[in-house]
Amino acid sequence: MPDSFKTADQTYDAILKALHHLIEVVAKLRSPDGGCPWDLVQTPETLIPYVIEEAYEVVDAIKSGDQEAITEELGDLLLQVVLQAQIASESNHFSLQEVAQGITEKLIRRHPHVFGELEVSDPDEVRQNWEKIKAQEKGKTPEQTQLLTYLLKRYARSLPPLMAGMKISQKAASVGFEWDNVDGVWQKFSEELAEFKEALETEDKEHQQAELGDLLFVIINLARWYGLDANDALQETNLRFIKRLSLVESFVERPLSDFSLDELETMWRKAKATLREQGE
Structure with a gap:
């Protein structure tokens, strides 16, 4: 066992005991016999907002430097992981054991320079090798994973919309999808603002939503041009x-x-x- 898992008042066994107790508590909350009515009606989908909220609260706590807050928020995020696994296990989809085993195997597989014989010289080489292994796992060639649309789809799927918009605009600009100067961005902003106002005069909510999205995307691009972080x-x-x-x-x-x-x-x-x- 790594020494980093030992402190003056905490041992590996104590960690496992605490995790086991958490698993038991969550299982009890989900039990039809005396469980919590709120927990019993939750589904993986209804818990999505809480997963996102807890992740952001972890980030906020880390930024604050408050170790007590970080401990608490990491616990709240861990609860979401255990709760999702508990719900899945009730339908025999997967268990927390499979979640833990899966990430452990992935870490070992993607770090052959630590758990294998591969030698690397710097973090950039680690990242390149990571992407290569990741592509192989997904049945993709390294060339396929370097396609612009592959990267953009990943951003749109996994990042909050504002952050995804910035990443997408940055990547698109890097391959030439860019205005000649910031005046072009301002002109586009005026066009999209006018189209949004026009859409609001209709009853078509889908069209209004689309135009609002276009306007927000241009604002994100303005932020990028001026070196600002919209998020x-x-x-x-x-x-x-x-x-x-x-x-x-x-x-x-x-x-x-x-x-x-x-x-x-x-x-x-x-x-x-x-x-x-x-x-x-």
């Missing part, structure tokens, strides 16, 4: 909005719904000014 920008705006709203709530002792729009606007401007004075 981080939106996250900062979300947090800034919440901070201002929290300050507004601190100004009053009644629900915000009791106030008129003009009153809310006045308090909002006050909150912005207060935060500005505080350098936030």
